[in-house]
Amino acid sequence: MISYLRRGLLQHLRHSRTLLALTVLGVALGVASVVAIQTLNQGSLLAFDGSVRAISGQADLSVTGTLPTFPESLLPTVLGDADVTAAWPLIRANVAVSGRPDLNLDVVGFDVFAPVRYPLQSAAATQADPFSSLHDALVQPGWVAITPELSAQEGWKVGDVIRVSSGSRALELTVGALVDFRRFEPLAPRRLAVMDIAQAQEMFGRPGRIQQIDIVLRKGADAPTVAVRLQAAVGPGVRVQTPEQRRQDASQLLAAFRLNLTALSLISVFVGVFLVLTAVQASLVRRRHEFGLLRSLGATRAQVMGLVLGEAAALGVLGVVLGVPLGWLAARHNLQTVSATLTSIYVTEGIDKLTLPPLVIALGAAVGLLGALGGALLPAWDLARRDPLRLLSPLSVHEAAGRAAGRLALAAAALAVGGSLWFFTAGHELRLGGFLYGLVMLLALPLLVPLLVRSVCGLARPGGFGFALSLRNLLARLQATGFAVAALAITVSMMFGITILVGSFRQTLVTWLDVTIRADIYISSESWQRTGNDAYLDPALLETLRSWPGVVSLEEQRRLRVLAVDGRPVWLNGLRLTDRPLPGVPQADMAGRLPLMAGEPHAAVAALRSGSVLIGEPLARKAHLGVGDTLRLAGPAGEVALPIAGVSYDYTSEGGTAFVNLDVLNARFDAAPPNNAALFLAPGTDVEATVDALKNALAGRPLVIRSNRTLRSEVLAVFDQTFAVTRTLQAMALLIAALGVSVTLLIQAHERAGELALLRALGATRRQVFGLFLGEGTAMGALGLLLGLGGGIGLAALLILVINRTWFGWTIRPAWPGATLGLQAVVVLAVAALAAVYPASRARLARPGQLTRDDL
């Protein structure tokens, strides 16, 4: 049987090269979407992991603060534990490279004499004077060692000076050595730089403060046990964690982002299954006599089924071979935007190196093979269950789907009702419930295709050689064309679902920006976007701004990453608000700027001034908190309990965000200057002219000065970038669906050779036959659009009202991005028509003399 399978495959390959190529390409694209997304997902985790390993790779435990820094006086306590053989402090700062808005350095200050292996020491050991580097590191101001990759990328050599900034302070670093972190950790970040910890503390204004203590334990010591003991010893202001726990924290931070992309990529695989189904079914219809003969000669049902599945598996293998590299290329293509999204929203570590882990290759292979086998299963089973006589007799399969249309639609309704009942009674309590519900709905969608095609195409009354005849032709071959329509419908559902979600989200964001972004000018530092915590604006600068001509009020904001007592990270925003009414500047009224979803604005402002907190919607949803509850945060000296005065719509983070009075933040956590300043100008002051004047006056300072309008457009640009990768996934799914149209019509051109010959004999020109097929492709697109529109609206509702709220916690007001949807509809129709061009060009070659007695 194996040799028969091989011969059959080769023969099939010779006779149906184009068909097979298109099918393999479809499988490959499905595999590619999964591989691309998983590569990027893994990349995001590995970037964090690489960073942790590069810096703390030898540590058994790490001590980190519930606030960004903690006193170095904790080090002796740690070293005092009997199981600790070594411990060394670290401090990290993310600095912006001047004149390079896209380049930040992660500077790590460490003890050059720490009793552990460090790349710097290795580098020093290879030099003639091994101590010269270490000596320079200690005494040369701004001495820093950078990675060879960064040196090569930027052309920086030993001795070069790098101008950077941390907050509003401009600093100079001198390249003192190159350190190859990747010798120890292949995924170490390229933009890592190391310097002596004392210099770093001085340079970044944190004398006596550190961010981390790495610990090596005695051989045989149980890390979790020591962690618990150390935690008790060092107190509540810090956390003692194993490296694995830190990785899990990062993994959870990215969980929603990764899961959503994974789900979208799997839709492409689902679409690809229909393509395989179409191709395999066509192949079986064509070869039914062959299989009938095999059965007559004694082949069992299992053997026949095995043959078909074996051929499908071969298709799958080819799809995997092509799809994995394609996925890798797609991942590389999207690397920058995904990395930028991660650093804009989630973590400080961007992805600067992609790897293709064996696990991702295995996943791609499994998806390709299972997809191909899944697509072949139904036609294979259908073939195997028929008796040899039926296989040898002429077969009319196309009526089957039409006859079953009602039953299939009932099955779809049963799935939808059953799925809904399950979801609204039990499923909604599961975190993955929304995704499962969506999957059930997507499974129900294809079952509606026969009824839709029968209903719509049945209305067509051909009165000429045009579109109505194309519709009738689709109806006549429903069993074959239905799969392509189903694939298109699923793709359109995905496209429209995401587009409605993104459009609604964007509109919600614009409305939110209208309410919250009211000041005329916003000022922050170049390094703020990445670090938030320590990108301070110095007090002298704030005074300059406050007294600038035309400025009637300056509001200060400080952002600090803290932890809730349950370990949940919370971005705590300290606000120093305008404390008096500003004549002629009504937009400065704080009560009018609070987009509250719970609480009364004026009462909330008053409560804010007296020490209460406003929390963002995601935090409220995820921590189940509301007005009247208490937000419990881990402060430097224990729990800080803040009464919640309001819950505000907030789209700055999918994690926790809370707002307090800046004085409360400074008093209860640690005192530091603000990160941002917002200026309100006197009525009639030219905003853009003031921005220009400030930029001129403060030229050379590492500041970002933006007008209200610029800030809003930048926020929206980040938003658009966040969804850029979904466009790639949409395009890949549409391409697979288009291949489905091509494959279906190519098969039709072959199977309907007799009909086409008749039409040509009756006087149809080649152009008319071409047009007929083009019309059929467009009709498939139109039917897919029609069903997909319904599916898309349902999917959007699910994404907006269920999945988004569960995973991200945002309220999104549904909107109808009509123009974008209209454009996408045109694109779908055009792609479907384009997909029909090649089959149509084959069909037009039908010759009127080809008619045989078996035709029609």
Place this chain on the structure above:
Amino acid sequence: MTDDILQLESVTMTWDAGEGGGRTVLDGVDLNLARGEAVSLVGRSGSGKSTLLHVAAGIAVPTTGSVRLAGHDLTASSEEARTRLRRDHVGLVFQFFHLLPHLSLRENVAVPGWIAGDDRARTGHRADELLARVGLGDRAGDAVGKLSGGEMQRVALCRALLRGPALVLADEPTGSLDDRTGREVMDLLLEMTRAEGGALLYVTHSPELAARADRTWRLVDGRLLPGAAA
């Protein structure tokens, strides 16, 4: 200018038989068909009858010789032009009916009108009228799958006559039917073609049916000879 709708002069058709050889299917065929005339064509299987019809319809182009249809030289025409000439001047009837199974009787009959872009309503009325003439008027909306062989051929006959062609070419139109049904279909074919004013060239194996034409030709080894076989 003659009144002939079809003129074949010295038509030769040779199929490539590979290795430089060829098989001559038509050998110097001369044939004229006047408007309103019915001509039958007989001959053994493989004698080239169907090829002759294909040549007459412009479906195939002869190796040598000339074919004129309604005054147009088919051998000098492009494929596109021959298609249009066939559409406008020729009605085809096949042995195996070749109806489109997904269309109703009326729609099957109307297909040539759709192809030609004729007025939709007029085409529909014409199809109904023809179907009524062959006794299928009350079933115009039915699917063709429900028809018997004779009924299918009657529908095919209506389709061939829809646009009032000057020439009807019928390739063994009764070959798939029993004798009685075959005779009935032949009656209709002759009667309706004459009534429409068209010429008819039909292939048959039946001497009886062949004799009903105004003239009969025999094809023997690619050569056209007058009269029925002895």
